[in-house]
Amino acid sequence: xxxxxxxxxxxxxxxxxxxxxxxxxxxxxxxxxxxxxxxxxxxxxxxxxxxxxxxxxxxxxxxxxxxxxxxxxxxxxxxxxxxxxxxxxxxxxxxxxxxxxxxxxxxxxxxxxxxxxxxxxxxxxxxxxxxxxxxxxxxxxxxxxxxxxxxxxxxx
Numbered sequence: 133x134x135x136x137x138x139x140x141x142x143x144x145x146x147x148x149x150x151x152x153x154x155x156x157x158x159x160x161x162x163x164x165x166x167x168x169x170x171x172x173x174x175x176x177x178x179x180x181x182x183x184x185x186x187x188x189x190x191x192x193x194x195x196x197x198x199x200x201x202x203x204x205x206x207x208x209x210x211x212x213x214x215x216x217x218x219x220x221x222x223x224x225x226x227x228x229x230x231x232x233x234x235x236x237x238x239x240x241x242x243x244x245x246x247x248x249x250x251x252x253x254x255x256x257x258x259x260x261x262x263x264x265x266x267x268x269x270x271x272x273x274x275x276x277x278x279x280x281x282x283x284x285x286x287x288x
Contacts, residue, residue, distance in 0.1 A: 137254055137256070140260050140263065141256060141257050141258075141259070141260060141263050142254055142255065142256045142257065142263065143254070143255045143257075143263060143266060143267060143271045143272075143275075144252065144253065144254050144255070145252075145253050145271075145272065145275045145276055145279060146250065146251060146252040146253070147250075147251050147276075147279045147280070147283060148245050148247050148248060148249070148250055148251075149248050149249045149250075149251050149279075149282065149283045149286060149287065150247050150248040150283070150287050151248050151249060151283070151286035151287050152248060152249065153215050153216075153242045153243075153244065153248075153249045154215060155249075155286040156242055156249045156251060156282065156286055157214070157215050157242060158286075159282055159285055159286050160218060160240070160282075161182070161184055161218075163179035163182050165285065166179055166182065167179055168281070168285055169278055169281035169282040169284075169285050170192065170278055171194050171204070171278065172273075172274055172277040172278060172281070173277075173281065174198070175194055175195060175196045175197075176194070176195040176198070176201075177192055177193070177194055177204065178192065178193040178194075178195070178201050179191075179192055180192060180193060181226070183209070183226065184209060184212045184218075185209060185212055186209060186210055186211060186212065187208055187209070187226065187227055187228050188208060188209045188212075188226065189207075189208055189225065189226035189227075190205060190206075190207045190208055190209055190220050191203075191205060191206050191207070192204040192205045205220075205222055206222060206225055206231065207220050207221050207222035207223070207224065207225060207231065208220065208221065208224045208225055208226050208227070208228065210224075210237070215242060216241065216242055216243075217239065217240065217241050217242070218239075218240040219237065219238070219239050219240070220237070220238055221234070221236065221237040221238070222234060222235050222236060223235070223236075223237060223258075234258065235257070235262060235266075236255050236256060236257050236262065236266065237255075237256045238253060238254065238255050238256070239253070239254040239256070240252070240253050241254075248287075251279060251282070251283075253275055253279065255271065255275070
């Protein structure tokens, strides 16, 4: 289920990935694969925790310049529906604990497409200011780049 989305609160990006859903799913759920595409290159990602179950921890770090890693995502999974949907948020951390700085909830859906997989990412925000901030931070370029990196990884 995808909640009703609004232009005032939400951002969406989609792409047809020319690979089976299972390949896209595996790239999303295997930490070593995930680290290869999750942040725009040349930045690097490190997965600290990826407990793929509702309430499970989802924590990553980013190194933007090849130097020290810094916090990137500290959240939890809300839903993990095999081969179909991953929902995560940084509004909660592992075990459903409230987070200090909630910002968004993301819904990733994978669907069959004649050319492979339809990949859709929705980023939902609590208010228009957060949505606009995310857009100004480069949502379209950043999330578009990582989806392209994901496609490049699984289309090989």
